[in-house]
Amino acid sequence: MIAKKVLLVGNFGVGKTSLIRRFVLNEFSEDYISTIGVRVSKKVVEYNNDSIKLMIWDVAGTNGNEKIPKTYFLGAHAAMFVFDLSREETYLTIEENLNMVKDLSGLKEITIVGNKKDLLTAEELNNVLNVVSVDVDLVTSAKENDNVESAFMKLTAQTLK
């Protein structure tokens, strides 16, 4: 079985852990993320008739000022940047944050996901998507399990590119 390391990055409280909790069954205690700034979860997915083992690294924080070992980003095959559609501060510096993740991981593409769709009306959602300076790949709601599977499938596809 092919194993791939994928990163989940984004500001504190954007719902990365909730997305993972929706998607995977096996996970370590959440204490790890507050202790060493990362937590590893695993999920085996079926993609194009292949079984792929995703090792999901839920990394706390995204900007260079945070005291996270840079080595957490090394060796990643794909990354998902998650922001909170209902909190402007989580996407205001999105380009800068994406560049930082690209620099550290060496990845050229990153899947961009806006989470907490359930907190916005259709009109508000459109307004946010217009404001965000980069193309958003998917909007999700971990709470309502909306588009979560699709987001991870897109991430899986990215690992195979």
Next chain:
Amino acid sequence: MKKATVDNTKDDRFELLRELLLEEDRGRIDTLSEEIILKEKFSKRVSPLIDEKILDLRENFPEYFGSTITETIKAQIRDSQDEVVEALYPIMGKMVKKFIVAEITKLSDKINQTIKEKFSITQIIKRFIKGKSNDAGVVLEEVFEPIIEEVFVIEKDSGILSGSYSRGNIADKDMVSGMLTAIKAFAEDAFQKEGQNLEDIKFETFQLSIQNFKSIYIAVACSGVLNVDFEEEIYEKINNLAEIILRDRSYLSNEERMSQIILQELILEKEE
């Protein structure tokens, strides 16, 4: 002989007097009788129901009251910890003492047996010729024999497990490899010693030794007393294993094959 005259009037008067005097008591007796009869009737009707209920309670007691009793006991223990400790202490103490005595007896027997075997003239001469371990080392080595419990071959950057060996059951090995890589990265980063690597992690009866190579690292968890000879032997074997893997990178993408080579290089040879 003249017959005695029956004095009905006298009898009637006596009866009348009795009725007058005992009227109230008779009323009470009647009420009591009625109550007793009623109770008996009620008892006959209720008894089977009570018996049925008692039987039901006996059979389903845990279901009806289990959680309440558990909660009550929990609350009681929480509120009276000192009393609970005082009550349990003598019992626990005896149990612990018994366990320790049994374990020490086993240990002492093993040490005696080892001394008997290892300190024969022939063995002493053999050791002297080989120039190996001191006497205490020999005993410790025998009693607390070092055992390889787990081996992980892990890709250095991604933390992806390439192959492993495990004596027992441990948590998901992929996740352990990922978290071990993260902890290693965290420790190396926290002390900001560039070019230096985390090499040992000790926890209770286990020692995790890590050997770093260019693109992989090998983590070996051992139990028992790790003497210098054992550590040197393992170090050398890990280096040999790494050399085999790094010369033929196809091992890294074939977990089964990798696990086979780990078994062959580190475990089987050791057991032989």
